[in-house]
Amino acid sequence: DTAVSQTPKYLVTQMGNDKSIKCEQNLGHDTMYWYKQDSKKFLKIMFSYNNKELIINETVPNRFSPKSPDKAHLNLHINSLELGDSAVYFCASSFQNGLTDTQYFGPGTRLTVL
Amino acid sequence: QKEVEQDPGPLSVPEGAIVSLNCTYSNSAFQYFMWYRQYSRKGPELLMYTYSSGNKEDGRFTAQVDKSSKYISLFIRDSQPSDSATYLCAMSSGGYQKVTFGTGTKLQVIP
Numbered sequence: 588d589t590a591v592s593q594t595p596k597y598l599v600t601q602m603g604n605d606k607s608i609k610c611e612q613n614l615g616h617d618t619m620y621w622y623k624q625d626s627k628k629f630l631k632i633m634f635s636y637n638n639k640e641l642i643i644n645e646t647v648p649n650r651f652s653p654k655s656p657d658k659a660h661l662n663l664h665i666n667s668l669e670l671g672d673s674a675v676y677f678c679a680s681s682f683q684n685g686l687t688d689t690q691y692f693g694p695g696t697r698l699t700v701l
Numbered sequence: 702q703k704e705v706e707q708d709p710g711p712l713s714v715p716e717g718a719i720v721s722l723n724c725t726y727s728n729s730a731f732q733y734f735m736w737y738r739q740y741s742r743k744g745p746e747l748l749m750y751t752y753s754s755g756n757k758e759d760g761r762f763t764a765q766v767d768k769s770s771k772y773i774s775l776f777i778r779d780s781q782p783s784d785s786a787t788y789l790c791a792m793s794s795g796g797y798q799k800v801t802f803g804t805g806t807k808l809q810v811i812p
Contacts, residue, residue, distance in 0.1 A: 591744075627709075627804065628709075628739075628787055628789075628804060628805045628807075629802075629804050629805075630745070630789065630802040630805075631802075632799050632800070635799065643799050645799070677744050677745070679744075689735060689747050689750050690747070690800060691746075691747070692737075692744030692745045692746065693744050694743060694744050695742075695743070695744050697742075
């Protein structure tokens with residue numbers, strides 16, 4: 588059983604297009620995250636949602652818009668894609684019970700903008 | 702100065718060696734310390750988690766936290782080729798605060 592799943596796994600698109608990445612977790616976690624990992628493997632948080640509410644919003648261009656229809660899903664929509672958006676995007680989830688922030692990651696979506 | 706510093710490597714060791722991976726940090730509010738392992742083209746997976754200072758052992762893996770020095774370590778005993786991966790340290794002050802990751806150290810264990 589997949590704990591945190593993302594679709595699509597690979598995404599190749601042209602500059603200027605709009606695309607979405609979907610994430611679902613079946614762990615019963617309250618908090619979900621989007622991370623961007625660049626070519627140097629640096630993993631940087633973009634957004635965090637707790638029970639469908641936005642709690643962390645790092646300095647991310649407003650072309651990126653997360654949407655959480657319920658606490659098991661967190662989607663990422665990207666408008667007007669740019670070359671610099673090429674990266675691997677990871678979704679993650681955690682219990683966020685105050686004792687631990689251990690996060691469980693999805694397999695990643697490799698986005699290539701041409 | 703980055704909040705979390707980690708040597709990117711790569712680090713190559715022979716099979717059976719003891720591996721030492723380290724991170725330093727600047728934020729004294731960090732209380733939760735984690736190590737994640739990331740295989741190539743996969744998502745990071747939690748390896749070890751510790752709260753505050755001290756040691757924690759799990760099989761061949763030992764995590765150490767020295768809050769006075771703002772220094773954390775991961776030791777891998779009897780390293781195996783299957784340990785070849787990128788190891789990311791991560792830390793947080795807890796609650797709803799974000800987890801800050803190091804840049805990762807790429808480890809290669811040579812048979």
